[in-house]
Amino acid sequence: MTNNKNRRDFIKAVGATALVSATASGDALAMGQMAEHDSFDDISRVSLTSLPTTCRKMSNLTKVINGPDLYIKRDDVMELAHGGNKTRKLEFALAQALDNGAKAVITQGGLQSNHVRQTVSGAAVVGLEAHVILSNPVPEMKSELMGSGNYLMDVIMGAHIYVAEDGRGELVEKVKSELTAAGKKPYMIPAGASNGVGGLGYVNAGRELIGQWKEMGISPSHIFIATGSCGTHAGLLTGLRHFGNTTTKVVAVSVSSPAEALKKRVRQVMDMISAESGIDTSMIDDDEIIVTDDYTGQAYGYPSDEGNAAIKLVGEQEGILLDPVYTGKAMSGYIDMVKNNKLENAKDVVFLHTGGAPALHPYADYFLG
Numbered sequence: 001m002t003n004n005k006n007r008r009d010f011i012k013a014v015g016a017t018a019l020v021s022a023t024a025s026g027d028a029l030a031m032g033q034m035a036e037h038d039s040f041d042d043i044s045r046v047s048l049t050s051l052p053t054t055c056r057k058m059s060n061l062t063k064v065i066n067g068p069d070l071y072i073k074r075d076d077v078m079e080l081a082h083g084g085n086k087t088r089k090l091e092f093a094l095a096q097a098l099d100n101g102a103k104a105v106i107t108q109g110g111l112q113s114n115h116v117r118q119t120v121s122g123a124a125v126v127g128l129e130a131h132v133i134l135s136n137p138v139p140e141m142k143s144e145l146m147g148s149g150n151y152l153m154d155v156i157m158g159a160h161i162y163v164a165e166d167g168r169g170e171l172v173e174k175v176k177s178e179l180t181a182a183g184k185k186p187y188m189i190p191a192g193a194s195n196g197v198g199g200l201g202y203v204n205a206g207r208e209l210i211g212q213w214k215e216m217g218i219s220p221s222h223i224f225i226a227t228g229s230c231g232t233h234a235g236l237l238t239g240l241r242h243f244g245n246t247t248t249k250v251v252a253v254s255v256s257s258p259a260e261a262l263k264k265r266v267r268q269v270m271d272m273i274s275a276e277s278g279i280d281t282s283m284i285d286d287d288e289i290i291v292t293d294d295y296t297g298q299a300y301g302y303p304s305d306e307g308n309a310a311i312k313l314v315g316e317q318e319g320i321l322l323d324p325v326y327t328g329k330a331m332s333g334y335i336d337m338v339k340n341n342k343l344e345n346a347k348d349v350v351f352l353h354t355g356g357a358p359a360l361h362p363y364a365d366y367f368l369g
């Protein structure tokens, strides 16, 4: 058995190799030259999946929606137990945990959190204990939410699970002091890994996309994303602008909070990214932070009819699985905006698939009737 120290060194070595090869291919293309070094590359990162993820046209869906050419970026296809957007964030967060000498990570989320599932998977890969504090956003679905999907996967991967009856804060603090007292130096990852270090994952994705779009010969007017804790939005916008894309609009569809609150949160996370990396985010104007809350539906974790219809449509036309909590709602927003001419000068639109399909299982009744 490899001990933890050796395992860390091994993972870091693999991470470093992966980073070098990524820089020499797609990432460097983004900057238009092969050898340019960005200080962003000096930040610790462990490789948890093969990058770049694919980006391709959805020809069938484009035809049916009758809008601009629509592309999909497959961040749902990654190597951490079904993948999703948190994997990129964890490449930086878990590297920092290892650098700090942590033996355990603590994070939190809903019972069906995709973030928690990827954190548990990533922690296993790098040899850390995963302690996760979960709460229930949909009380009437407790047995479904604890009976399959992400929760089941957390159990299988050996997570230490604590279910909070009301509010997670107190329980998080309790677990933190217990692990600290046990000498495990717990590393705290906030819900959604949406802080400065987590946001770096999508700064990296912004650079990757610039390179891919150049190779593909497209110049997207918009990229659509689902947004919750805002790290994906803040990181992506920062990455695109920092690495030279000044035109693609990031359109974020809220799955939880009002748009105004999320816009403020995106700015806060961009400030944290700046503090973490030295990247200047002040050049990004407030009016570049675009969020809509028109497609949230009843509340976080409650599927919408339009979102579920979008899931069916994408499944039937493209053979791709969206999810009922995040990406289905984001796609329903895109479809509505095209149908009602709400997108100005749209061309080569990209949909960022941030994952989440494991949550289809607890919500099966919405589709099986």
Ligand SMILES: Cc1ncc(COP(=O)(O)O)c(C=O)c1O
Pocket: 084, 085, 113, 114, 115, 192, 194, 226, 227, 228, 229, 230, 231, 232, 233, 323, 326, 327, 354, 355, 356
């Ligand atoms: C599938 C999926 N899409 C989108 C998001 C939103 O990402 P963020 O929390 O960075 O806003 C999440 C967050 O949990 C997610 O699981």
